[in-house]
Amino acid sequence: MASDDMVVSEKGVGKNRWLAAALLAAAGLYVAWRAVAFGCGTVYVLPADEGPTAVTAWEAVADVAQPSLSRTIGVWLAALLTLAIFSFLYRDNPLYKLAEAVFVGVSAAYWMVVAFWTTLVPNLLGKLFPAWVSAGLMPGLAPEREEGWYWYFVPLVLGLMLLWRLSPRGAWIAAWPLAFIMGATAGIRLVGFLQADFLNQIGATIRPAVVVVQEADGQGVDWAASVGGTVQAVLLLAGVLACLTYFFFSVEHRGLVGRTARIGIWVLMITFGAAFGYTVMARIALLAGRLEFLLNDWLWLIDPAGLRPPDWTGWW
Amino acid sequence: MLQKLQQLDRRWVFLLMLLAVAGPMLADWRLPEKPTALVRQTFEAIDQLPEGSKILLSWDWDPSAEGELGPMANAFVRHLCEKKHKMVFIALWPVGQQLIDDTIEKLIRVEYPQLVYGRDYVNLGFKPGNEGVIKVLLTDLRQLYTTDARGTNIEKIPVMRGLNTVRDFDLVISVSAGYPGIKEWVQYASAAYPNQVRLITGTTGVSAPLLYPYIPDQLQGMLGAIKGAAEYEQMLLEKYPPPHREDVGKYQEALRRMGPQMAAHLLMIGLILMGNILYFASRRTKRA
Numbered sequence: 001m002a003s004d005d006m007v008v009s010e011k012g013v014g015k016n017r018w019l020a021a022a023l024l025a026a027a028g029l030y031v032a033w034r035a036v037a038f039g040c041g042t043v044y045v046l047p048a049d050e051g052p053t054a055v056t057a058w059e060a061v062a063d064v065a066q067p068s069l070s071r072t073i074g075v076w077l078a079a080l081l082t083l084a085i086f087s088f089l090y091r092d093n094p095l096y097k098l099a100e101a102v103f104v105g106v107s108a109a110y111w112m113v114v115a116f117w118t119t120l121v122p123n124l125l126g127k128l129f130p131a132w133v134s135a136g137l138m139p140g141l142a143p144e145r146e147e148g149w150y151w152y153f154v155p156l157v158l159g160l161m162l163l164w165r166l167s168p169r170g171a172w173i174a175a176w177p178l179a180f181i182m183g184a185t186a187g188i189r190l191v192g193f194l195q196a197d198f199l200n201q202i203g204a205t206i207r208p209a210v211v212v213v214q215e216a217d218g219q220g221v222d223w224a225a226s227v228g229g230t231v232q233a234v235l236l237l238a239g240v241l242a243c244l245t246y247f248f249f250s251v252e253h254r255g256l257v258g259r260t261a262r263i264g265i266w267v268l269m270i271t272f273g274a275a276f277g278y279t280v281m282a283r284i285a286l287l288a289g290r291l292e293f294l295l296n297d298w299l300w301l302i303d304p305a306g307l308r309p310p311d312w313t314g315w316w
Numbered sequence: 317m318l319q320k321l322q323q324l325d326r327r328w329v330f331l332l333m334l335l336a337v338a339g340p341m342l343a344d345w346r347l348p349e350k351p352t353a354l355v356r357q358t359f360e361a362i363d364q365l366p367e368g369s370k371i372l373l374s375w376d377w378d379p380s381a382e383g384e385l386g387p388m389a390n391a392f393v394r395h396l397c398e399k400k401h402k403m404v405f406i407a408l409w410p411v412g413q414q415l416i417d418d419t420i421e422k423l424i425r426v427e428y429p430q431l432v433y434g435r436d437y438v439n440l441g442f443k444p445g446n447e448g449v450i451k452v453l454l455t456d457l458r459q460l461y462t463t464d465a466r467g468t469n470i471e472k473i474p475v476m477r478g479l480n481t482v483r484d485f486d487l488v489i490s491v492s493a494g495y496p497g498i499k500e501w502v503q504y505a506s507a508a509y510p511n512q513v514r515l516i517t518g519t520t521g522v523s524a525p526l527l528y529p530y531i532p533d534q535l536q537g538m539l540g541a542i543k544g545a546a547e548y549e550q551m552l553l554e555k556y557p558p559p560h561r562e563d564v565g566k567y568q569e570a571l572r573r574m575g576p577q578m579a580a581h582l583l584m585i586g587l588i589l590m591g592n593i594l595y596f597a598s599r600r601t602k603r604a
Contacts, residue, residue: 048425051421053421053422053425053426054421054422055426089327089330090327110410110411111410114410114442114444115444118410118441118442118443118444119444122462122463126462138463138467139467140462140463140464140466140467140468140469141462141463141469142462142469188447188448188451189447192447192500192503192504192507193503195503195507195508196502196503196506196507196530196534197503200507200533200534201529203533204529204533271525274525275522275525275526278521278522278524278525278540278541279521279522280521280580280581280584281521281541281542281543281577281581282384282520282521282522282541282542283521284337284576284577284580284581285383285384285521285541285542285573285577286380286381286382286383286384287333287337287383287580288337288341288383288542288573288576288577288580289382289383289384289386289573290383291334291337291338291341291576292341292383292573295338295341295342301342302341302342302344304341304344304565304568304572305565305566305568305569306562306563306565306566307566
């Protein structure tokens with residue numbers, strides 16, 4: 001019986017594979033047809049003093065813009081990598097793994113280059129050897145040394161100590177700059193949280209429970225806004241107190257304390273619900289953004305911003 | 317039937333979601349938006365400033381949040397250009413610098429060619445250091461930014477005249493996707509100098525609920541997720557209509573994504589209801 005199930009299941013998998021391959025081939029043919037017939041995905045640029053500017057197909061109609069091969073390849077690569085990542089929703093596959101590996105590799109390399117040109121060169125080498133950096137690497141930097149420039153030897157030494165971690169012996173040396181980083185970060189963040197998330201939040205909660213709002217012209221009271229403001233102030237205070245009661249474990253949650261704690265749970269659940277709703281909206285917005293890129297920038301199936309003439313067929 | 321639905325392959329849900337988002341997009345389904353009080357407050361924070369005010373724009377996001385933050389970043393910049401404010405761009409995220417370049421190339425240079433780089437706006441680029449950057453900017457901006465992103469000495473850039481710290485700006489706008497971002501701006505800038513640093517933000521749906529406690533004392537305005545961006549676009553279109561009526565689609569990046577949002581949310585609600593019905597139905601069957 002078990003082997004019969006296995007045979008059926010293998011047949012099912014084989015059928016699914018053929019179906020997936022046929023669908024993929026049909027989609028590929030469709031995209032190839034659109035590329036040949038319409039030149040979809042083409043990007044046009046306008047030559048300018050500050051470098052080429054990406055423009056719409058309308059400028060190509062007016063014969064002032066040229067198609068850009070490098071940018072067009074960029075759009076096609078972005079579209080194919082997007083599809084490769086989406087393919088994971090069907091199942092894990094080599095195309096997804098390739099896109100993932102490309103992303104990780106490019107990110108790592110990008111971070112390395114950015115760190116070199118935005119930190120090491122201007123903030124360290126540029127401070128220690130400004131004339132050399134200004135002459136050879138960053139012409140915009142002032143070539144004179146600042147007052148107290150020698151203090152920058154401290155981060156240089158700490159940085160080298162941090163790299164000692166890579167050495168097979170004396171890895172403990174890296175612990176010292178690491179301790180400095182941890183201590184400094186904790187100190188900086190403590191002050192920020194204490195002021196903005198603790199003291200100021202207490203101040204924001206202790207507000208008059210009865211709110212009176214004047215009319216815009218100053219003639220009388222705006223009752224609707226006043227009632228709304230009062231309800232909001234009372235709800236805010238009651239919600240905060242109820243939540244605090246829920247997290248107060250020194251007293252058993254029974255009687256009045258128990259009922260208040262229960263209201264606190266409800267307030268927390270409403271908060272989590274609101275956060276979940278926002279998260280759903282965020283994720284759908286990201287999906288919509290990607291789909292708009294595929295349908296508009298790549299395949300030219302939609303044109304919500306009027307970027308192309310209605311009968312536009314690319315560069316030929 | 318009940319068992320079949322309970323064991324439904326989740327890929328069918330993915331497919332339904334794809335159709336729910338792509339369908340309204342292909343049908344160009346758009347919905348009207350009515351701005352909420354918070355979005356109006358954010359809009360007024362920019363609109364009520366006198367012409368030529370100095371604005372610091374911190375691009376604290378990367379392309380992974382483009383679907384949400386791209387439209388609101390563009391709406392902010394369009395509003396600032398319409399009001400002829402001076403714009404100084406910085407980035408706390410490394411890819412932010414390229415996104416600033418993108419905004420300048422595709423929006424400012426195309427739609428507002430009369431604005432001049434260096435005189436009306438400048439890109440100071442990315443600086444590493446997270447909240448450390450904000451702390452230095454509060455005391456001495458020129459210590460950290462000696463050049464702009466193109467390598468021009470900051471002393472030679474006209475728009476930077478008289479700008480030495482964040483407190484010299486009339487408004488700070490952070491388009492923020494996470495850490496470092498608007499939370500750090502609140503903690504280190506507006507909390508430290510409550511009457512000297514005015515702060516507004518456009519942020520992702522994931523971050524927005526965590527930022528409400530800062531409003532209005534520490535954060536003067538916020539656009540939360542694509543909905544906030546759509547309402548902002550609506551206000552911008554009403555107050556500053558596009559020069560050519562047929563171009564209106566170009567200014568509705570967020571508005572046109574509200575149709576797919578509506579369809580996808582309806583699907584989500586339907587799925588949640590169906591999941592609950594299936595759960596209770598199966599419990600009843602088990603009891604029987």
